[in-house]
Amino acid sequence: MYRKIAGAAGIAALVVGTLFGIASPANAETNPYCSSVTQIGTTGYIKSGGANIASVKQFKGCNKNWAYxxxxxxxxxxxxxxxxxCSGISTSSGLQDYKCGGNRKAEAWSSGASTLNVCTKAYGQLQWSNGEGYAVSSQRC
Structure with missing residues (x-):
């Protein structure tokens, strides 16, 4: 009896996880310039009409900061x-390493900023035919 309940609970957890996976945004987060990156700070969200339409994250790796x-x-x-x-690294000196992906591309990585010794935020921007939005990640020092 216990096995049946445990098995049913496991299947239910898998189904619920799958449903949440479908409802949440999937993201690749595979940096094409540095194979080993770690997210730093919290994620920012670009919104339109109150809905989240894009995520903005900051990573560190290969002795650089990366915006995504x-x-x-x-x-x-x-x-x-x-x-x-588009993505870039924001410092007190301004926006650095700003780079845009191609038209209708799901993601944009900056090309890496040598800014590990200063406070930074990832800056992300989304532009479309009748609007635009931007967001920043939390600041990391």
Whole structure:
């Protein structure tokens, strides 16, 4: 009897996890320039009409800071026009390492800023035919 309950609970947990996985944004977070990165700070969210449409994260690795913007699937599926995601590292000196992905690309990585010795935030921007939004991650020093 215990095995049946444990088995059913395990299956239920798997189903619930799968459902939440479908409802939450998937993201690759595979840096094309540095194979070993770690997220630092909290994620920022680009919004449109009160809904999250993209995530902005900061990573460290390979002796650099990296900004990453990921456009959520819900926006990609509902937006038929052109859009561009961009990422950069923000410091007290201004925006560095700003780079945009291609038209309708789901993610944009900055190319790496040598800023580990200063306070930084990841800056992400999403521009589309009739609007734009931006967000920052939390600051890390």
């Amino acid at each position: 913007t990921y456009v959520w699937e819900s926006f990609r599926n509902s937006h038929g026009g052109d859009w561009w995601a």
